[in-house]
Amino acid sequence: MKQDITVSIATTAEGKRKHQLERAIESVLSQEGCSFKLHIIINGDRFDKAFRAQLEQDQRFTCFYREEGHLPKALVYARQVIDTEYFCFLDDDDELLSNSLSHRLNGFDTTLDVVVGNGVRCDTQTKEEVVSHPSFDQYHQDAMLALFGKSGTWLSSCAGLFRTSAIPTEYFSDYIKYAEWSYLAFKIALNHQVGFVNKPCHRVNIQPGSLSSHSAYLEGQMALLQALKNMQLPARVMSLFNDKLIDTCHVLSVHYLSEGETSKSWKAHFASMKTWKGFCQYVLYTRHVILGSVKSLNK
Secondary structure, three states, X not given: OOOOEEEEEEEOOOHHHHHHHHHHHHHHHOOOOOOEEEEEEEEOOOOOHHHHHHHHHOOOOEEEEEOOOOHHHHHHHHHHOOOOOEEEEOOOOOEEOOOHHXXXXXXXXXXXXXXXXXXXXXXXXXXXXXXXXOOHHHHHHOHHHHOOOOOOOOOOOOOEEEEOOOOOOHHHHOOOOOOHHHHHHHXXXXXXXXXXXXXXXXXXXXXXXXXXXXXHHHHHHHHHHHHHOOOOOOHHHXXXXXXXXXXXXXXXXXXXXXXXXXXXXXXXXXXXXXOHHHHHHHHHHHHHHHHHHHHHHOO
């Protein structure tokens, strides 16, 4: 029987990730209400040999191996081998919730190329869960506008179900590191019709030491905004885009200053004041950059 959906999980299959990956796999295999198959994409050379062998011998799913340890490229390969009408992804430390696939599949009509489900975010230390997008019911009104909301992008790695004929491999090979899903969401919102199903479809497990505090993540957000400048965003979101740009420049300036990288802090600070609104909002922060620069010189 031909399945409706392919679910792909990319993983390094390290021993330390064994419990998380097995949990993710079980969350897929327990899905009901539609037909599907599961692909496990092992990438890189960090895998545990016994665990890799266990995965490759499991008849409930298909394993693929890519020698290069590179998550975005593993996702490109995952897209290339799909032969079902729909596809989706799941990180190896996250989970699909009950009927996640059928909820999203039933949300499709002939006009939609992507259907996105809501989810929950779980703090792995406190076990506290919160709804990922409290205003999810409003997103169908304007998918592009919703990307500038307080909750961030609606397209996490496990949120979307994609129509294979509409979302090509090139959407995944053209990516921005540390902003892969946000960039994809903007491309989809600009070129496709998106449906939203406000049902709990996935659990994102937040690990200690989130990447969002790191320079690489923040620089990825800036790279995303620079890419969006070339995407001809609709006029209705340009004021929000400009606000996001100056705010991100300011956050980068603060981060660089905390790391003692004063030249980068100055550059980002000046960029945050390029608009009148940005100047009024952040000009007083100049004294902090001055003090930080003086302290750096006196070390």
